[in-house]
Amino acid sequence: MAELTSRQGGRVAVRKPQVYAWVQDYGVYAAVLALLLFNVLFTPHFLDASNFRTQLVQVTPIVIVSLGMALVIGTQGIDLSVGSVMALAAALTVLYLGYGWLPALIVAVIGGAVVGAAGGALVAYVGVQPIVATLALLVGVRGLANVLVPQLVEFRNPGLIALGSSSVAGIPVIVLIAAALTVIVLFVVRRTTFGRQVVAIGGNRSASELSGLPVKRVLLTVYVISGLLAALAGVLATARLQASDPTSLGLFIELSAITAVVVGGTPLTGGRIRVLSTVMGALLMQLLAATLIKHNLPQSWTQMVQAVIILAAVYATRKRGTR
């Protein structure tokens, strides 16, 4: 009976779903382009390289975190612990900086992976709801980071500072890293068995189980990747700040990351992952804030406009997601 309805529904309303589908697929790109065009026409100095670079550098941690978030959301999950993982990474980085910046970075990333594994194990093997499991980690890991490094610590490690502030061909290194990670995640989602399995599990978990997919292992891995990426974002943010600040680093970034994923058109109901659109989602929100600030509108305006965009994105996603 459900088959019948969906078939009939499809025939009656052919045009509308097409419009929604277009908005869902390309809406973010169109919005980013429109905003860029607006700025080119009406915002003085917008095309200056330094302005551009600032925008990109600022959005980098959000982009990296939201890549992992997109994977998690694709499985119908959510990862609230990412901000605290960034803080833990900042703490671990400064603690192990004595061994050189690269070993410190590796320790920090391992720390993030361990937190991700904890969350993933709770979700996949114990059966805790993702929002609850990662909420516990959000609180606990921030506490752990603060215990390790109770206050802001500045550092003078030239390697780490260079990582945060140097550029190659005029493009900041951390932006290049974010771009490389985007390409890797894109490849994983589109071209690997693992990526296909992630999407299938998000689309229908019991069907995936009956199809012999390693559901639990895949879920665990997804959270590990999210933790890993968040830790990397934490190290890069610390490198740029030239100080480790576990108290405030990454606060509320989970919300920015979820926003980027949602605005990019990945449904919270899982079964679909849109990597490039997620990056575009993060850029859109960044650009929007910058535009409104440049035109002397208060912060509160930015927040309200962002809310409208989130609702619009969810509405567009809903149309096709519910079929």
Next chain:
Amino acid sequence: MRRTELEAVLEAKGISKRFPGVLALDDVSLALRPGEVHALVGENGAGKSTLIKVFTGVYRPDGGELRYQGGPAAFATPMEAQRAGIQTIYQEVNLVPMMSVARNLLLGREPRGRFGVIDAAAMYGEAERVLAGYGVDTDVRRPLRTLGVGAQQMVALARAVSVDARVVIMDEPTSSLEPREVETLFGVIRKLRERGIAVMYVSHRLDELYQVCDRVTVLRDGRLAHTGPLAELERLKLISLMLGRDLNEVRSDGLTSFSRDHAGEPHRNGQAPVVEARGLTRRHVLDGVDVSVRPGEVVGLGGLLGAGRTETAKAIVGALPLDGGQVLVAGAPLRAGSTAAAIRAGVSLLPEDRKAEGIIPTLSVRENIALAALPALGRAGVVSEAKIDRVVEIFMRRLRIKAASPHQLVSELSGGNQQKVLLARWLAVRPKVLLLDEPTRGIDVGAKAEVQALIDELAEEGLGVLLISSDLEELVEGADRILVLREGAVVGELSGDEVTEERIMATIAEQADG
């Protein structure tokens, strides 16, 4: 028989209920009299649950009239029906698991002391007294969830009955009860009958129906098939009413597209089974089921709804946790509880519920077909699009899957084409045995014929098939051998000339021992 003269307490008169694309109830009439236990039976999709939901205010009928206690009734919500005195006990207990047994029993009617505070001592005393009458002897202060399912169900029943019920509807109340608990339940039902309460009893366990019910109503395909006193109705007749088979008119060859000659292949008996399940056991569900399938053989599983057919198939592929039993594939034991291991060994299940357990609605036809075979369609974890394209093309052509393109969303296809996509998913992993659970349910006639022809063809090529179907004709014409299940146990095996619709029904109808 005095009671038959009484006026009905709850009556459906010519009730119709339509859902998009399907007429769930078509002019159904049923009268429930005070002090009778009325059995409501029918196979999947017969309209039982819809009728119950009309009675309990969940659905409003599109046509016909509902009468309650002599006047017209229109319950806007389940709450209204409950307040009027229609209580329902569902399979899944719907109480509050974290609250104490006593609170659950007396929820909303707790004895109050001064200032409206709940009088805990009185509440516990009252609860203990009430539950003792139902054979539940437990500490009523404990949270409900610490009780066994059977005891929880008794609490639900006690609660339903204690709130001034005139009609009690029980939906498969014994499905998770121990024999002793079933006896207690029947005792309670008999007491209800004495008190003049009307009981509607929904169950597939024929033995229970004949033990406790006075009258029976049979629904089939949304229509009333029969209503009348139960004692006068033969078991075999009841089953033929449920399955929609006229005993005199069972055709020998008919409308299905199976064409293989099952008698002419005796050589198979010599071959070793490719899959062999021994003593599959799970409490309340399966009771020592043995099944084996030889290469090229189609084994049918017969039985009524709830007899354990689906569960047997799920147990074989490791998707149902077992208390005991073993599955051997080509003589080697399969790791218990691992669907992945079963698939690697060559055993795959086409599940009954296409939407919930089959398709991945967010993915395309292509991705759905490739899903189970993914590890084989790539190297080092990177998928090969070319290999996927090839496999998808082969199966889309062979199974004649009608889609705009392989990239169309699978959820946009018709039911028949979705089913073919799932068959393609399994054929792509080159199984040795396919377990097909209701492979032609809910698909159109053309697709049905194609699927049936395909089953023949696959068996011809040496694939072992376990076929589950509620369509007796499909079962008889498709299968070489049929195992009949009842209440989780194999109660008969039919082969050769014995594979007929009459024999299946007769086997289902046989009295259980003791």
